[in-house]
Amino acid sequence: MRRSGLVALAGRPNVGKSTLVNRLVGEHVAAVSAKPQTTRRRAIGVVHRPGSQLVMVDLPGFQKPFDRLTERMQRSVNETLEDADATLLVLDARTPIGPGDRYIAARVLAGGAPPCVVALNKTDGLAADRVVPALAAAAALGAPHAVHPISARTGEGTDALMADLLALLPEGPAWFPEGMTTDQPLEQRIGELIRERALELTRDEVPHAVAVLVESIEPGHDRTVVEAKLICETASQKGILIGRGGSMVKRIGSEARPGIEAAVGGPVFLDLSVKVRPRWRRDAAELDRLGV
Numbered sequence: 642m643r644r645s646g647l648v649a650l651a652g653r654p655n656v657g658k659s660t661l662v663n664r665l666v667g668e669h670v671a672a673v674s675a676k677p678q679t680t681r682r683r684a685i686g687v688v689h690r691p692g693s694q695l696v697m698v699d700l701p702g703f704q705k706p707f708d709r710l711t712e713r714m715q716r717s718v719n720e721t722l723e724d725a726d727a728t729l730l731v732l733d734a735r736t737p738i739g740p741g742d743r744y745i746a747a748r749v750l751a752g753g754a755p756p757c758v759v760a761l762n763k764t765d766g767l768a769a770d771r772v773v774p775a776l777a778a779a780a781a782l783g784a785p786h787a788v789h790p791i792s793a794r795t796g797e798g799t800d801a802l803m804a805d806l807l808a809l810l811p812e813g814p815a816w817f818p819e820g821m822t823t824d825q826p827l828e829q830r831i832g833e834l835i836r837e838r839a840l841e842l843t844r845d846e847v848p849h850a851v852a853v854l855v856e857s858i859e860p861g862h863d864r865t866v867v868e869a870k871l872i873c874e875t876a877s878q879k880g881i882l883i884g885r886g887g888s889m890v891k892r893i894g895s896e897a898r899p900g901i902e903a904a905v906g907g908p909v910f911l912d913l914s915v916k917v918r919p920r921w922r923r924d925a926a927e928l929d930r931l932g933v
């Protein structure tokens with residue numbers, strides 16, 4: 642019997658949703674960083690297993706919208722939750738369950754909602770006397786189909802989680818061809834790889850003010866030339882992103898390049914520059930341009 646279906650990820654920002662998608666897909670398809678609000682738009686990660694195909698929809702963390710950007714992020718979450726065959730609620734075992742988790746749980750565990758599996762993430766290195774009460778608290782959030790202690794970082798517990806999710810999928814044909822792991826066009830994957838490095842290497846307000854625009858991808862005879870811009874909102878952010886003598890933008894580029902070369906399938910020359918677009922997060926036309 643063939644099974645296929647859509648599993649939507651829900652959870653507070655920073656609990657490890659995108660890390661889990663990458664782990665289950667077995668490839669880097671979603672940006673991950675230590676900063677909350679890393680994921681800005683819905684992206685698909687396809688998990689191929691013998692006889693079944695699980696389409697994971699990585700979503701921005703659930704939050705109260707506070708500007709146009711977060712409003713759009715939240716809208717994509719709501720739309721996806723309505724279409725899913727199952728939801729995967731991700732919790733962080735290292736922080737107590739809070740109002741944010743309860744708010745999301747009320748939504749995904751409501752009567753009539755698709756079945757919900759809970760993943761209690763980041764259990765790596767945690768003593769059992771911290772994991773056990775966290776599991777009980779997770780189960781008490783509602784009536785989830787199952788609760789799994791896992792580590793998206795090490796992969797511990799993810800096979801059992803996967804088996805549970807696959808069993809919830811309806812019978813049906815594969816949606817994506819074998820070998821296809823994401824629906825994101827190459828520009829978007831490259832943009833996310835660059836943004837991920839920029840988020841990890843900067844702090845304070847800079848990570849939230851950064852967007853990436855991939856302007857061109859030109860295949861050459863010995864390497865592909867990628868032209869991209871780091872977009873920020875103020876001149877001082879621009880200074881930080883460029884760094885002393887261009888050191889920061891150079892570092893972002895060189896750390897992003899291996900991932901870009903893997904996505905492109907060959908050597909890449911990355912032409913990366915920094916540009917100011919004041920208030921892009923509040924500007925609908927700018928968000929359209931950036932594909933958010």
Ligand SMILES: Nc1nc2c(ncn2[C@@H]2O[C@H](COP(=O)(O)OP(=O)(O)OP(=O)(O)O)[C@@H](O)[C@H]2O)c(=O)[nH]1
Pocket residue numbers: 652653654655656657658659660661672673674675676677678679680681700701702703762763764765791792793794795
């Ligand atoms: N120790 C540990 N850290 C993890 C684990 N999973 C994720 N992390 C870390 O948690 C941070 C957030 O991970 P993300 O995958 O970006 O989290 P997210 O839920 O997608 O966050 P948003 O996109 O902002 O909503 C990163 O620094 C990850 O390396 C885990 O199993 N164990």
Ligand SMILES: [Mg+2]
Pocket residue numbers: 658659660672673679680699700701702
């Ligand atoms: Mg994410």
